[in-house]
Amino acid sequence: MIGRIRGILVEKTPGQALVECGGLSYEVDIPFTTFYHLPDPDQEVTLHTHFVVREDAQSLFGFASRLDRDLFRLLIKVNGVGPKMAAGILSGLDAQQFIRCVEGRDIASLIKLPGVGKKTAERLLIEMTDRIKHLEGQFIPATAGIDGGVTASPQLSISAHNPADEAEAALIALGYKPQEAARAISKVAEEGMTSEALIRLALRNMIPA
Template sequence: MIGRLLGTVVDKQAPDLLIDVNGVGYEVQLPLTSFYELPEVGQTATVFTHFVVREDAQLLYGFNSKQERALFRLLIKANGVGPKLALTILSGLTAEQFVQCVEHDDVTTLVKLPGVGKKTAERLLIEMRDRIKELNMAPSALPANVAGTASPLIKSNGMDDAVSALVSLGYSPQQAQKSVKAVYSDGDDSEVVIRNALKSML
């Protein structure tokens, strides 16, 4: 089990990170809420990881805190929730905001995330109600996750990076393009575009 990586950021293209650890490059997928916290390319980063082994692939998922990783692990235990959907949920909501959704039975916010229908949202709220107590996490206000302060990441003026990131998280190309186009301003970094696009859809 690979539980943590400490190394140099080589490349990052939301939601993917390439981190060099003693000469070995690890490819890691992060929820956007964690991705925003990454330092610049060339700087040192610590990523808490969850290793998934499948018949056709070995995948590393990364998080900037043990609490986020713990929530991810709780999510993938829920019926009908795999790693990709859990990553999507934690890209649209911070761990604290997800806790708030559960505590307030907020189906409306959850169903706005791609891949989360009403039945899935209702099942998640029921299954997670007792599980989240072990996280000891205070809820935060919605929807600050996409409007909060984040470290600069991709210095790009193109819209393509933002659209690609949203599509990789499960949004349809049409939905991603529409939301990005609606919030894009000339000169915006991809980080800004992605955050504002997510905010517009929640």
């Protein structure tokens, strides 16, 4: 089991980070909530990870905090929730927001997540109510270090010729329908906005805080 990776961030895109460690570069699948905290390329980054092995693929998932990683591990134990859906859930809600949804029985916020229908949302509320108790006592520092996760950069940016297209593609990759992604981006788009800012605002509007 690969529980943590520390190295130099080579590249970052919504959904994936390339981290060089010990002469090897690892492709790490990340939720959007972790992408927002990544430093600029060529800087050191630390991610808490979970290694998924299947017959047809091996995937390394990375998270900004141990709390997000531990919640991911609990989510994939829920019937019908695989690693991709769990990462999608953590792209729309970080661990603390998800915990508040479960504690508040907020099914409306859960069904707005890509791939989560009413039945899945109800199952999440039922099965996660007891499981999240195992997360008590954990927290996410405002500025995480080696033990807390990635070191955040005050200014985050990703290069793109068209930020709106980049943002739409990221939402579609997350699981939203093209029409939903285009509509969400058009509602928040303003001149000069980066693709990351567009993604963040679009998700905020689609998923209530």
